[in-house]
Amino acid sequence: MSPRRRDAESTAAARAERRAELLATAAEVFASRGYAATTVREVAEAADMLGGSLYYHFDSKESMVDEILSAFLTELWAAYDKVTGSGLGARETFEALIVESFRTIHRHRPAVVIYQNESKHLATSPRFSYLTESQRRFREMWLAVLDRGVTDGVFRADLDTGLIYRFIRDTVWLAASWYRGDGRLPAEEIARQYIAMVLEGILTT
Amino acid sequence: MSPRRRDAESTAAARAERRAELLATAAEVFASRGYAATTVREVAEAADMLGGSLYYHFDSKESMVDEILSAFLTELWAAYDKVTGSGLGARETFEALIVESFRTIHRHRPAVVIYQNESKHLATSPRFSYLTESQRRFREMWLAVLDRGVTDGVFRADLDTGLIYRFIRDTVWLAASWYRGDGRLPAEEIARQYIAMVLEGILTT
Amino acid sequence: MSPRRRDAESTAAARAERRAELLATAAEVFASRGYAATTVREVAEAADMLGGSLYYHFDSKESMVDEILSAFLTELWAAYDKVTGSGLGARETFEALIVESFRTIHRHRPAVVIYQNESKHLATSPRFSYLTESQRRFREMWLAVLDRGVTDGVFRADLDTGLIYRFIRDTVWLAASWYRGDGRLPAEEIARQYIAMVLEGILTT
Amino acid sequence: MSPRRRDAESTAAARAERRAELLATAAEVFASRGYAATTVREVAEAADMLGGSLYYHFDSKESMVDEILSAFLTELWAAYDKVTGSGLGARETFEALIVESFRTIHRHRPAVVIYQNESKHLATSPRFSYLTESQRRFREMWLAVLDRGVTDGVFRADLDTGLIYRFIRDTVWLAASWYRGDGRLPAEEIARQYIAMVLEGILTT
DNA sequence: GATGAATGAGCTTTCATTCAT
DNA sequence: AATGAATGAAAGCTCATTCAT
Numbered sequence: 044m045s046p047r048r049r050d051a052e053s054t055a056a057a058r059a060e061r062r063a064e065l066l067a068t069a070a071e072v073f074a075s076r077g078y079a080a081t082t083v084r085e086v087a088e089a090a091d092m093l094g095g096s097l098y099y100h101f102d103s104k105e106s107m108v109d110e111i112l113s114a115f116l117t118e119l120w121a122a123y124d125k126v127t128g129s130g131l132g133a134r135e136t137f138e139a140l141i142v143e144s145f146r147t148i149h150r151h152r153p154a155v156v157i158y159q160n161e162s163k164h165l166a167t168s169p170r171f172s173y174l175t176e177s178q179r180r181f182r183e184m185w186l187a188v189l190d191r192g193v194t195d196g197v198f199r200a201d202l203d204t205g206l207i208y209r210f211i212r213d214t215v216w217l218a219a220s221w222y223r224g225d226g227r228l229p230a231e232e233i234a235r236q237y238i239a240m241v242l243e244g245i246l247t248t
Numbered sequence: 249m250s251p252r253r254r255d256a257e258s259t260a261a262a263r264a265e266r267r268a269e270l271l272a273t274a275a276e277v278f279a280s281r282g283y284a285a286t287t288v289r290e291v292a293e294a295a296d297m298l299g300g301s302l303y304y305h306f307d308s309k310e311s312m313v314d315e316i317l318s319a320f321l322t323e324l325w326a327a328y329d330k331v332t333g334s335g336l337g338a339r340e341t342f343e344a345l346i347v348e349s350f351r352t353i354h355r356h357r358p359a360v361v362i363y364q365n366e367s368k369h370l371a372t373s374p375r376f377s378y379l380t381e382s383q384r385r386f387r388e389m390w391l392a393v394l395d396r397g398v399t400d401g402v403f404r405a406d407l408d409t410g411l412i413y414r415f416i417r418d419t420v421w422l423a424a425s426w427y428r429g430d431g432r433l434p435a436e437e438i439a440r441q442y443i444a445m446v447l448e449g450i451l452t453t
Numbered sequence: 454m455s456p457r458r459r460d461a462e463s464t465a466a467a468r469a470e471r472r473a474e475l476l477a478t479a480a481e482v483f484a485s486r487g488y489a490a491t492t493v494r495e496v497a498e499a500a501d502m503l504g505g506s507l508y509y510h511f512d513s514k515e516s517m518v519d520e521i522l523s524a525f526l527t528e529l530w531a532a533y534d535k536v537t538g539s540g541l542g543a544r545e546t547f548e549a550l551i552v553e554s555f556r557t558i559h560r561h562r563p564a565v566v567i568y569q570n571e572s573k574h575l576a577t578s579p580r581f582s583y584l585t586e587s588q589r590r591f592r593e594m595w596l597a598v599l600d601r602g603v604t605d606g607v608f609r610a611d612l613d614t615g616l617i618y619r620f621i622r623d624t625v626w627l628a629a630s631w632y633r634g635d636g637r638l639p640a641e642e643i644a645r646q647y648i649a650m651v652l653e654g655i656l657t658t
Numbered sequence: 659m660s661p662r663r664r665d666a667e668s669t670a671a672a673r674a675e676r677r678a679e680l681l682a683t684a685a686e687v688f689a690s691r692g693y694a695a696t697t698v699r700e701v702a703e704a705a706d707m708l709g710g711s712l713y714y715h716f717d718s719k720e721s722m723v724d725e726i727l728s729a730f731l732t733e734l735w736a737a738y739d740k741v742t743g744s745g746l747g748a749r750e751t752f753e754a755l756i757v758e759s760f761r762t763i764h765r766h767r768p769a770v771v772i773y774q775n776e777s778k779h780l781a782t783s784p785r786f787s788y789l790t791e792s793q794r795r796f797r798e799m800w801l802a803v804l805d806r807g808v809t810d811g812v813f814r815a816d817l818d819t820g821l822i823y824r825f826i827r828d829t830v831w832l833a834a835s836w837y838r839g840d841g842r843l844p845a846e847e848i849a850r851q852y853i854a855m856v857l858e859g860i861l862t863t
Numbered sequence: 864g865a866t867g868a869a870t871g872a873g874c875t876t877t878c879a880t881t882c883a884t
Numbered sequence: 885a886a887t888g889a890a891t892g893a894a895a896g897c898t899c900a901t902t903c904a905t
Binding site for chain 1: 281282284285365368369406407408411412414415418419422423425426433438441442444445446448
């Protein structure tokens with residue numbers, strides 16, 4: 044490996060690292076103030092620079108949320124795919140998905156908040172069509188698990204699975220709004236209690 | 249009643265009605281596009297007027313959300329207070345509160361959506377301090393019901409009531425985002441299924 | 454005189470009186486808040502009506518100032534012309550003009566304030582060309598008196614008459630800004646002291 | 659001096675210089691068109707920029723007048739304080755104050771015009787309370803000089819000093835409206851003739 | 864004569880974005 | 885990489901004016 048190449052690599056790596064840093068900062072600000080209500084100046088200030096300087100790193104404000112959300116969704120689906128591809132039963136799949144969701148909230152809290160608050164609005168633009176697509180997959184995945192559970196006689200048959208899906212979706216993602224990693228309840232414990240509450244309600248007894 | 253008085257009354261009534269109409273329109277638009285992202289011109293357009301004309305009826309964009317939210321909260325608390333003042337047991341209170349919540353969503357859907365999406369941000373301004381206050385009361389009310397249920401042996405003691413409170417809060421209010429009054433599921437049926445799901449999970453068996 | 458004609462006359466008279474009332478009110482408001490900074494609504498409010506109602510009486514906000522100023526100037530020039538046509542000497546003319554000026558201020562205080570504050574700005578519009586014309590006549594009249602006084606050996610020759618003219622003009626009209634008819638100093642006493650000061654100076658002799 | 663420090667200094671200096679330039683332009687426009695009647699766009703145009711660009715340098719239109727007026731008053735009072743602190747007699751103080759006033763007009767003509775035309779209106783806002791305060795000090799200072807002159811037998815006792823103060827104040831500051839630095843009469847000559855007129859009168863003796 | 868609702872132009876201000884340095 | 889000045893579109897809001905009643 045030539046020194047030249049090493050330089051190029053370390054430069055590229057340093058640049059990527061800087062981007063990641065800036066995106067983390069931006070995500071924090073977008074999450075706390077709301078995307079539309081946050082100015083580029085505020086993001087820059089949080090990163091100790093001036094407004095114009097961000098444009099060296101990013102094309103636009105929109106491209107920042109874009110990167111934040113797509114990075115989060117990519118990682119989320121990697122985790123989900125691993126679970127659904129493991130050949131677990133309906134109940135075990137249900138539990139594993141809940142646990143993965145709370146783990147993701149733990150690692151990507153600001154991104155989850157942004158996703159929760161802004162995705163409906165952003166999704167109207169073609170650039171963010173992947174948000175709609177993700178939501179569709181999300182719905183299919185959960186309905187499949189719930190329906191399989193009903194078919195297998197594991198979940199109650201007298202409740203509307205569409206309704207249950209919505210309740211689960213809402214609680215899980217809204218948890219990002221109040222979840223604090225430093226609280227007395229770690230992500231795993233929240234997942235455990237959440238599973239206990241929901242499962243013992245929808246299970247046949 | 250003199251004609252003069254009748255005139256004054258009908259004029260004042262007509263004005264109040266017009267305000268209500270405009271507020272309903274504004275609420276719809278704020279709910280669907282987001283308060284910050286909605287322009288006054290858009291609200292006016294939805295009401296078939298020009299931007300400036302709205303200012304004959306309202307002081308500012310802010311005063312519109314203010315009226316929308318406070319009208320909704322006033323009605324909501326009237327319903328809640330009636331329930332909590334009826335001397336019902338923990339479980340019956342729980343059920344009645346859920347039913348009232350879904351009924352309010354049915355009648356004030358756009359206001360609920362706005363409340364859900366914007367109140368965190370709006371509450372930072374002194375003008376909207378009643379939002380914070382309402383949230384505090386809301387929390388106290390639910391915790392009281394849940395704790396009483398635990399004490400009375402009606403609700404399970406091994407779950408964190410703070411956590412349960414949050415799950416309930418999030419699911420109930422977020423329901424406004426997807427609820428459509430014209431759907432196959434009326435508010436009462438949604439409430440019934442929701443109660444079934446949650447209660448049979450947190451009840452001692 | 455037919456009753457019909459009397460009605461028409463009394464109606465016309467009543468209308469003229471109402472206009473005069475409204476103009477007096479408007480002058481007061483324009484004088485205290487400034488013409489540009491005063492809204493039509495404020496004028497109307499001071500006259501106990503709604504904004505639109507003024508347009509029954511007047512074409513526009515501009516036509517109100519127009520009437521206020523031209524009425525004032527008409528009366529002022531009638532008084533001035535009487536003085537300059539009386540064949541008085543330079544000093545007596547000087548004194549008489551000062552006295553008439555303060556009398557006009559006494560009767561038309563708000564109009565004078567408006568004239569002082571706004572005429573420079575208004576005069577740029579063709580509609581108000583009479584303001585420029587009036588100012589020109591005013592200058593000519595005073596310079597004639599002062600120059601005649603110098604020629605006659607009544608006024609000092611070592612002072613620039615253009616400068617003296619300006620000083621007189623400024624002090625006399627600005628007096629409207631602080632003059633209050635109810636004060637301890639009536640218009641005539643102010644005129645007397647003013648004349649004494651300008652003619653003889655403030656030094657002891 | 660390190661290069662870094664020099665850079666910082668020259669940058670800060672350049673910025674201050676630019677602000678001063680823009681303020682001078684704004685003062686010119688405010689003075690000629692009136693503050694309320696001047697639009698921000700007009701100020702910007704006079705400075706060869708677009709309306710929004712001014713907001714990089716100033717918070718608001720109001721903050722521009724604020725800076726213009728307070729800079730002028732600061733300098734004016736520095737000059738006045740020097741005079742009144744010199745232990746001169748009443749007549750010499752009088753003359754020196756007049757001279758300083760005309761010198762200030764010479765250097766700050768637009769600011770003086772703005773002060774004259776707008777301060778009454780601006781002073782109602784707390785932000786401009788210093789205008790009221792300045793006017794109070796101004797009155798006290800002049801009355802002290804005039805009263806001392808009367809006591810010392812230098813000034814006539816048969817004239818109302820309150821009245822004289824007002825005449826002096828009005829003429830001196832209104833002079834800014836017509837004074838042109840390029841005219842045949844320099845500030846000092848105007849001051850000389852003005853002093854002669856007020857002290858000795860315009861009559862031949 | 865007056866009301867009240869609406870108009871529409873124009874204002875101050877904000878803010879994402881650009882670009883020379 | 886970052887600065888700082890400027891752009892220009894668009895926002896919230898004001899206000900003189902109109903007009904049916």
